[in-house]
Amino acid sequence: MADSDNTTALPFVTQEGRRKSCAVDDDTRGGGAAVATRLTERFAARLLAPLDPCVVLLQEWEQAHHMAVVLCRLQQRLEIRIRNALRASEPSGGPGNDQQSAPQPADQQARWNELDQEVGYSRARAAEAQAVEAEEEIFDAVATTRAQSLAGVIAKLKIIAGGGDNMGDTSAFPWPQIQSVLADLQALGDRGADAQPADSRRQPAGDRGLDGETNRLRASMSDGTIARESQPRRS
DSSP states (O other): OHHHHHHHHHHHHHHHHHHHHHHHHHHHHHHHHHHHHHHHHHHHHHHHSOOOHHHHHHHHHHHHHHHHHHHHHHHHHHHHHHHHHHHHHSOOOOTTOOGGGSOOHHHHHHHHHHHHHHHTHHHHHHHHHHHHHHHHHHHHHGGGOOOOSHHHHHHHHHHHHHHHHTTSOOSSTTHHHHHHHHHHHHHHHHHHHHTSOSOGGGSOHHHHHHHHHHHHHHTTEETTEEOOOOOOOOO
């Protein structure tokens, strides 16, 4: 009988304890799910917020500029390679060497074309010209594209300053002034981001997306100076 009492009592006690435990766990899980949902919605709002069109222009310009720099250096190396091969194939200018043994222009051109087909110099130069053309088209689009945020203004100035860097000397007006304005805007953007409250739920979703643009731009700039690749000058 004692065993029977214990056997019948334990399930009731265990079940009651289990019900209480489940009630606590359900409350905790419910609260955690709500927090996770809010965090997910907040993160989705940042991701889905439309980019400023000028920020998109900057991304496209940076890609085109990078390709132009890479292809310019490539075609210059290939040109040097061809010239070295032509120079090595020329006969040495010894005392017995007469004028007739010197390579003729037609022969040199034929040899150049042969080496060009072999190393792909003309193809690299044509690809470089296309990248430069795309870069210039984006540069021109800056004048007709309106910025919709502080990040967009910074993006436009980065394109302008980067395009001016390809034109020659950037120590004269207006390039130092443009760099100064760019640094000021970047500092104001950083200051505004630091002053934002921790609870971003009070902020409209669109503003949160623009803050994300500013953060992405901030990663590519330091002390208001644009990190740019130097494109070799073509002769």
